[in-house]
Amino acid sequence: MSILMLVALGAANTAESHEFPKAAKKISATLVQNYAECTAPDTTTIGSGAPACLETDPVDTICTFPGDGSGKISLSISGTSVKVKGKLSGLAPTCTGQTLSVKLGVRVTTDDCTGGHCTVQDETLAAGACTVADGKCSISGEVTTGYPDGAGSALQVVTCSVGRAGFDSFACGLLVP
Numbered sequence: 001m002s003i004l005m006l007v008a009l010g011a012a013n014t015a016e017s018h019e020f021p022k023a024a025k026k027i028s029a030t031l032v033q034n035y036a037e038c039t040a041p042d043t044t045t046i047g048s049g050a051p052a053c054l055e056t057d058p059v060d061t062i063c064t065f066p067g068d069g070s071g072k073i074s075l076s077i078s079g080t081s082v083k084v085k086g087k088l089s090g091l092a093p094t095c096t097g098q099t100l101s102v103k104l105g106v107r108v109t110t111d112d113c114t115g116g117h118c119t120v121q122d123e124t125l126a127a128g129a130c131t132v133a134d135g136k137c138s139i140s141g142e143v144t145t146g147y148p149d150g151a152g153s154a155l156q157v158v159t160c161s162v163g164r165a166g167f168d169s170f171a172c173g174l175l176v177p
């Protein structure tokens with residue numbers, strides 16, 4: 001399941017431009033353990049009868065939230081850059097010494113195109129990193145969007161994760177108790 005969020009890079013809304021909100025400058029999200037998509041269901045849920053897969057493991061079995069772990073990230077626009085902050089705590093001891101970073105799958109619609117507004121192919125932005133110590137990790141970073149100020153660039157966050165090299169250990173999400 002992906003999340004769709006929008007961050008608008010300032011612009012004047014003109015008749016030739018695409019539709020975008022007056023402001024969309026911040027996103028905050030909590031993190032959940034990331035599990036692989038169920039592609040070959042072999043059971044169903046009790047409550048809704050939704051197709052499901054038994055015996056799924058986390059995408060990353062090294063960096064996990066065992067019991068009382070938690071995490072959150074926030075994104076904000078600063079000029080034409082995205083500032084990233086994150087905090088994770090209660091990480092498994094096996095995660096100690098691992099480097100974690102934020103990855104964002106983004107889709108940009110902008111007026112910075114020849115002939116009018118356009119939507120750019122999805123891309124991945126990586127920003128900030130931290131090394132896990134004592135079950136904790138604080139991330140801070142910034143990544144430039146590559147789109148000029150005033151171009152009305154709407155940056156949709158299609159996927160959002162924190163993880164170590166080769167793994168999206170944690171995903172932006174909610175815990176239904």
